[in-house]
Amino acid sequence: MQIHDNPTLKAEARNLNFFYGEAKALKNINMPIYDKKVTALIGPSGCGKSTYLRSFNRMHDLYPGNRYEGEIRFFPDNTNLLAAEVDPIEVRMRIGMVFQKPNPFPKSIFENVAYGLRVRGENNKRVLDDKVEHALKGAAIWDEVKDRLADLASNLSGGQQQRLCIARALATDPELLLFDEPTSALDPIATGAIEELIHELKKRVTILIVTHNMQQAARVSDYTAYMFLGEMVEFGKTDEIFIKPKDKRTEDYITGRMG
Amino acid sequence: MSANNSSGLPQVSDRLAYNAMRNWRERLIEGLLLAAAAVSVLTTLGIVYVLVSESVHFFAKVSIVDFLTDTQWTPLFDDAHFGIMVLISGTLVSSFVALAVAIPMGTIIAIYLSEFADSRVREVAKPILELLGGIPTIVFGYFALLVVTPILQTIFPSLPGFSLLSAGLVMGIMIVPYVASLSEDAMRAVPMSMREGAYAMGSTKLYTAIHVVVPAAVSGLAASYILGISRAVGETMILAVAAGMQPNLTWNPMEQAATITSYIVQVALGDLPHGSIGYQTIFAAGLTLLMITLLFNILGQWLRAKYREAY
Numbered sequence: 001m002q003i004h005d006n007p008t009l010k011a012e013a014r015n016l017n018f019f020y021g022e023a024k025a026l027k028n029i030n031m032p033i034y035d036k037k038v039t040a041l042i043g044p045s046g047c048g049k050s051t052y053l054r055s056f057n058r059m060h061d062l063y064p065g066n067r068y069e070g071e072i073r074f075f076p077d078n079t080n081l082l083a084a085e086v087d088p089i090e091v092r093m094r095i096g097m098v099f100q101k102p103n104p105f106p107k108s109i110f111e112n113v114a115y116g117l118r119v120r121g122e123n124n125k126r127v128l129d130d131k132v133e134h135a136l137k138g139a140a141i142w143d144e145v146k147d148r149l150a151d152l153a154s155n156l157s158g159g160q161q162q163r164l165c166i167a168r169a170l171a172t173d174p175e176l177l178l179f180d181e182p183t184s185a186l187d188p189i190a191t192g193a194i195e196e197l198i199h200e201l202k203k204r205v206t207i208l209i210v211t212h213n214m215q216q217a218a219r220v221s222d223y224t225a226y227m228f229l230g231e232m233v234e235f236g237k238t239d240e241i242f243i244k245p246k247d248k249r250t251e252d253y254i255t256g257r258m259g
Numbered sequence: 260m261s262a263n264n265s266s267g268l269p270q271v272s273d274r275l276a277y278n279a280m281r282n283w284r285e286r287l288i289e290g291l292l293l294a295a296a297a298v299s300v301l302t303t304l305g306i307v308y309v310l311v312s313e314s315v316h317f318f319a320k321v322s323i324v325d326f327l328t329d330t331q332w333t334p335l336f337d338d339a340h341f342g343i344m345v346l347i348s349g350t351l352v353s354s355f356v357a358l359a360v361a362i363p364m365g366t367i368i369a370i371y372l373s374e375f376a377d378s379r380v381r382e383v384a385k386p387i388l389e390l391l392g393g394i395p396t397i398v399f400g401y402f403a404l405l406v407v408t409p410i411l412q413t414i415f416p417s418l419p420g421f422s423l424l425s426a427g428l429v430m431g432i433m434i435v436p437y438v439a440s441l442s443e444d445a446m447r448a449v450p451m452s453m454r455e456g457a458y459a460m461g462s463t464k465l466y467t468a469i470h471v472v473v474p475a476a477v478s479g480l481a482a483s484y485i486l487g488i489s490r491a492v493g494e495t496m497i498l499a500v501a502a503g504m505q506p507n508l509t510w511n512p513m514e515q516a517a518t519i520t521s522y523i524v525q526v527a528l529g530d531l532p533h534g535s536i537g538y539q540t541i542f543a544a545g546l547t548l549l550m551i552t553l554l555f556n557i558l559g560q561w562l563r564a565k566y567r568e569a570y
Contacts, residue, residue: 057459059455059458059459062454062455062458064377089461089462089463090461092458092459092460092461093461096459096460097459099452099455099456099459101452103450103452103453103455103456104456105453105456105457105470105471105474105475106453106471106474106475106477107474115457115460115470116460116461118470119460119461119462119466120461165456168456168460169459169460172460172461
């Protein structure tokens with residue numbers, strides 16, 4: 001891992017708090033996200049890691065009663081993603097997301113990948129063909145689907161559907177890609193394919209991934225953050241977190257004494 | 260489960276013994292459930308039997324070709340004609356007008372309730388909407404005749420006092436709640452994860468509704484439309500009151516005409532002798548109506564199977 005170079009900031013949470021109604025789910029989180037690196041969020045169920053992830057693309061705005069406090073700065077333009085005057089739709093145009101369960105749309109394989117481009121008003125057949133192919137190659141699924149782009153996406157296997165969802169997110173060239181436990185519904189072989197893909201992807205995009213699989217965090221990430229009860233307990237380079245954690249709670253979790 | 264029997268528990272072999280009483284009770288309940296299910300199936304079969312057996316007498320006197328091609332429907336005249344197309348045209352025109360109202364409006368209301376309205380609005384609006392479906396159709400019929408027709412006459416002065424247009428429009432309003440309610444159920448059944456996927460791609464609510472939720476719910480939407488069609492084709496009272504009962508082969512909604520159902524009401528109210536040809540027309544017309552609704556139901560089943568979405 002080439003962590004000795006000085007990484008540039010892609011995003012940074014500053015004093016981030018989050019409330020589901022009255023319940024405080026994130027407590028004063030401060031954390032950097034480095035450009036073209038993979039950052040993993042680990043922690044026991046209910047620790048707030050998905051809540052934190054979903055703050056980046058303002059998914060919480062979809063439901064009433066949710067409230068953010070603090071900032072998530074997004075670089076290079078240094079905007080606060082959570083500011084009231086920032087349009088969540090514009091945020092989601094720049095930040096892609098891959099979900100826990102593959103959620104392809106009830107459309108063809110091609111139209112699934114073209115979806116984000118069409119949302120952005122792109123209807124030129126040549127441009128769409130080009131970008132869809134590029135995205136499918138980027139998600140390492142092109143060879144499997146190139147002869148049946150018109151088939152319904154729901155006919156693909158779970159692992160293929162998830163890679164299709166990655167291609168869908170990649171097609172619009174996001175700056176940051178959020179993964180919310182992307183392999184928890186997949187078998188070990190499909191999981192391996194996704195992990196390999198994440199390795200490839202970090203050359204072109206910054207990645208933030210939630211996982212409850214610590215081996216996965218160790219395998220795919222450059223940085224790891226351990227969260228517990230809505231707090232950011234420890235953040236650091238992945239090998240340091242796993243080899244010599246500074247906080248007792250982190251150590252308990254990664255050695256399996258808690259979690 | 261210990262071998263020690265001092266606790267008073269029966270021995271294992273006893274506990275696994277065949278329980279004849281329980282088995283008998285299960286069968287009894289199964290029989291009762293089957294009987295309940297059989298009531299509706301047998302009723303349907305009975306209706307079909309009556310319609311077919313009476314129609315056989317009718318078609319012994321009138322050829323099927325005449326029935327389908329004659330352009331007059333005058334079964335009670337001395338010069339009797341039995342052209343069912345006259346009644347079918349009224350049924351189809353009024354149904355078309357009704358569906359032109361009910362399908363777009365029902366779908367738009369469903370999209371609003373399912374995708375845009377917040378839960379408090381939905382909890383109030385949906386029961387009120389469904390209440391609209393509980394209004395007796397005779398009330399809708401007089402609403403069409405006494406309120407809608409005069410309003411339409413100010414726009415179209417040539418509109419007669421009875422018209423397919425007025426009856427069809429009101430019939431459409433009557434059907435809206437059925438279409439809206441079932442469509443809304445279908446759209447709400449689309450998993451949230453699919454919507455989140457669409458929002459995460461930067462779509463607006465409207466784009467998500469039209470490009471993701473509606474396609475995902477298409478089999479349910481088709482089912483609601485088919486129900487709407489069946490309601491429209493079978494609707495009787497509104498047409499009997501507001502569309503006039505004059506048999507009239509027309510495709511123009513601005514005219515008055517009888518439909519299959521309103522003809523049946525009209526004849527049934529008269530005093531036709533049992534077994535006369537006029538009496539038998541009721542059954543031939545009823546059978547035609549049954550065939551039309553059956554056709555749409557089969558079409559609906561086929562559409563649902565074709566577009567069934569697994570998520």
